[in-house]
Amino acid sequence: MSLPAIAPASSASPSAVRSAAASQARFWDRIAPKYAADPIADLAGYEATLQRVQGLLSTQHDVLEIGCGTGSTALRLAPFTRSLLATDVSPQMIAIAHQRLAAQPSPQLSFAVADAEAEAFGHGAYDAVLAFNVLHLASDLDGALKQVVQVLRPGGLLISKTACLAEMNPLIPYLAVPLMRAIGKAPPVLCFGEQRLRSAMVQQGLQIVCIERHGTRGKDIRAFVVARKPG
Numbered sequence: 001m002s003l004p005a006i007a008p009a010s011s012a013s014p015s016a017v018r019s020a021a022a023s024q025a026r027f028w029d030r031i032a033p034k035y036a037a038d039p040i041a042d043l044a045g046y047e048a049t050l051q052r053v054q055g056l057l058s059t060q061h062d063v064l065e066i067g068c069g070t071g072s073t074a075l076r077l078a079p080f081t082r083s084l085l086a087t088d089v090s091p092q093m094i095a096i097a098h099q100r101l102a103a104q105p106s107p108q109l110s111f112a113v114a115d116a117e118a119e120a121f122g123h124g125a126y127d128a129v130l131a132f133n134v135l136h137l138a139s140d141l142d143g144a145l146k147q148v149v150q151v152l153r154p155g156g157l158l159i160s161k162t163a164c165l166a167e168m169n170p171l172i173p174y175l176a177v178p179l180m181r182a183i184g185k186a187p188p189v190l191c192f193g194e195q196r197l198r199s200a201m202v203q204q205g206l207q208i209v210c211i212e213r214h215g216t217r218g219k220d221i222r223a224f225v226v227a228r229k230p231g
Contacts, residue, residue: 021089021115024137027187028069028090036070036096041217048214049224053130053159054080056226061127064151066116066144067134071097077130078109085121087114117144121151128152131160133222135197136190145204155231158206160224161214166193167221194223201227 057080068086078084097111138144165173180186206227213220
């Protein structure tokens with residue numbers, strides 16, 4: 001069997017999106033316990049991002065997080081919001097998140113299983129959408145961003161941190177990752193750079209507020225991008 005290159009960031013049909021979501025859920029369900037136990041690779045960079053995000057949020061904000069994983073970031077950020085709905089496509093990830101919430105109650109926070117590309121969260125329901133390390137996992141970058149724009153209130157913020165795989169050594173995204181996918185060790189991913197990510201946001205009508213890098217260990221391919229829905 002030939003190994004395909006990582007998919008470019010292009011449009012996908014609704015059926016393809018549903019199929020990709022089911023595949024993603026199976027992958028993340030399988031690795032959820034290990035994911036929850038793994039330490040954060042760049043703790044200083046993670047803390048810098050959290051501090052930056054806290055400064056963008058308000059206790060008057062209703063916030064949606066997509067791709068929340070096992071909920072550790074949501075637990076840290078919930079006190080800085082009025083309400084935070086944290087979602088993930090993986091039921092097992094959300095089950096672990098619920099366990100963490102039970103051990104560390106936060107009245108602002110709730111978790112739910114949801115596919116950010118297919119679920120309707122309510123038009124104009126949120127002041128901010130958080131998307132950390134998830135947009136490159138979407139089956140359709142443009143479709144995912146369209147959903148974000150729909151759920152944001154006028155003037156609302158998309159606060160994102162995204163792995164820009166096109167900035168890596170090409171052997172990693174186009175050889176190593178497909179090999180890992182073939183043996184079930186990696187999920188499907190999109191390969192794009194910061195410029196493509198920024199352009200996709202602008203095409204959906206978002207205004208770029210800032211672009212930063214918070215990594216503290218070597219080359220940082222994760223672009224921290226904040227974009228605003230015009231008010």
